[in-house]
């Protein structure tokens with residue numbers, strides 16, 4: 001039916017030095033879809049975006065944006081896309097308006113188009129009253145909004161947003177979610193975004209790919225992904241020895257309706273079909289063992305659980321590499337100005 | 338296609354000039370520094386000129402007149418070799434990726450930046466001419482000579498900034514770029530005819546000075562200050578500077594054409 005806005009086959013990127021940042025990644029994004037890449041620091045999200053936006057050459061595999069090949073038809077690809085990096089790439093030494101003017105020039109907008117588009121995007125991100133001030137005087141959230149406005153100046157067919165809400169407070173984050181949903185509603189733009197916030201992926205995205213260590217672990221709508229684990233998650237804590245806990249977990253795994261068991265700090269999260277009817281069986285199965293259940297709660301399955309089950313790690317536990325930490329500091333310094 | 342290249346070059350140039358005007362202290366320093374050089378060297382070397390031999394070697398009875406072209410080229414050299422620094426900032430701040438993700442001609446990046454450095458250099462050289470005039474140095478070739486000197490300085494700045502832009506594209510860090518640039522500038526300066534007449538140099542140094550690109554810029558400019566309209570000197574040296582500038586721009590464009598990020 002509809003055309004595919006992005007199509008990726010076996011995309012791979014090995015950096016000099018041998019780090020395989022993206023490994024045999026394949027997926028597609030339909031026109032008008034909001035598609036999310038969900039993964040921890042260093043998963044390969046930005047590297048994938050760099051390849052799709054012609055900023056990095058794939059080591060292997062192929063990708064198209066609006067039907068144009070990203071390695072052979074770079075000019076057409078660049079015209080089709082807007083790119084908002086995770087770097088807050090706005091020029092401090094220009095005003096907000098001048099940043100947008102420059103961006104409009106880069107995309108070859110005519111004078112008339114500029115006169116229409118610049119106020120339009122400024123209005124959309126609520127920066128009209130600050131447009132004539134130097135960006136130097138902007139807060140982190142304002143910079144991010146300006147950066148997004150710049151990405152929209154030429155009405156791209158596909159918008160790439162790399163961690164659009166990283167380091168922003170809850171209020172600004174919600175505003176940005178609003179812009180993104182409004183964009184899709186008003187212009188039917190295809191949006192590819194990366195995030196490591198579960199809530200963001202869950203709320204905004206039509207479909208999500210979970211990416212970890214360069215590979216895609218699962219793709220689907222948020223509810224499809226959640227239903228792979230069943231309806232509920234029972235969170236357990238045991239008393240007793242490690243051996244006893246292992247024994248208890250083995251018994252629980254053997255019960256009907258149990259989909260997945262994942263460790264989360266001191267707790268174990270057990271995905272089950274139906275929490276209320278399964279929980280009594282847990283007690284029955286473990287009551288004569290060396291590790292009794294000492295705490296329990298029943299929750300709906302969240303994307304967190306899906307993530308945990310596909311990667312074996314919790315997002316928030318993820319250690320960031322030194323380089324990432326450094327980049328984060330640079331970003332935060334810029335945010336604070 | 339050609340109009341797009343021109344438009345993109347102008348975009349890059351426009352941004353660089355916006356940044357330049359914000360750096361008012363830098364502009365002031367770039368004028369004060371040569372003024373100090375001229376004042377200091379003029380006084381230090383003034384005694385030299387009591388000896389008629391020295392005046393003959395310098396080609397003028399006034400050491401300040403001799404130094405003016407040297408100081409102009411020195412300012413141009415320093416302005417030029419740091420022309421690549423902005424690329425390193427652009428890369429670090431994500432502005433380079435933003436440009437490269439847009440459908441702009443890659444060549445526009447080095448050409449626009451080199452052009453901005455050339456214009457900034459021209460402004461500085463014009464200001465130095467003014468300072469020199471206040472210190473009593475008049476171009477014997479008059480205002481037309483000043484304009485031609487500015488033109489040669491601008492071309493010379495293109496040589497240095499293109500080199501710096503090529504290095505910056507490869508080195509990717511400030512530290513590395515500064516190290517290479519510092520390694521280059523002092524020897525370039527002191528093995529040229531900028532500060533001292535080549536006649537007083539030992540033979541080996543004189544042969545280096547003869548082929549040093551800095552000398553090719555200083556010689557015609559000095560000719561314009563103290564000599565006169567002698568086109569055998571002016572034409573030949575200006576042509577060499579222009580040819581070197583063209584070559585460096587081509588190399589820079591080739592370097593940036595293959596740049597993805």
Ligand SMILES: Nc1ncnc2c1ncn2[C@@H]1O[C@H](COP(=O)(O)OP(=O)(O)OP(=O)(O)O)[C@@H](O)[C@H]1O
Pocket residue numbers: 015016017019020021039040041042043044045046047048086196321323324
């Ligand atoms: N230019 C580079 N050279 C070498 N290795 C790199 C480069 N850029 C990224 N990497 C490595 O590739 C891997 C993937 O990095 P990438 O930036 O794509 O991750 P990410 O998912 O965007 O992470 P984050 O959430 O921190 O932005 C990491 O191990 C990173 O260290």
Ligand SMILES: [Mg+2]
Pocket residue numbers: 045046047086162163
């Ligand atoms: Mg990233």
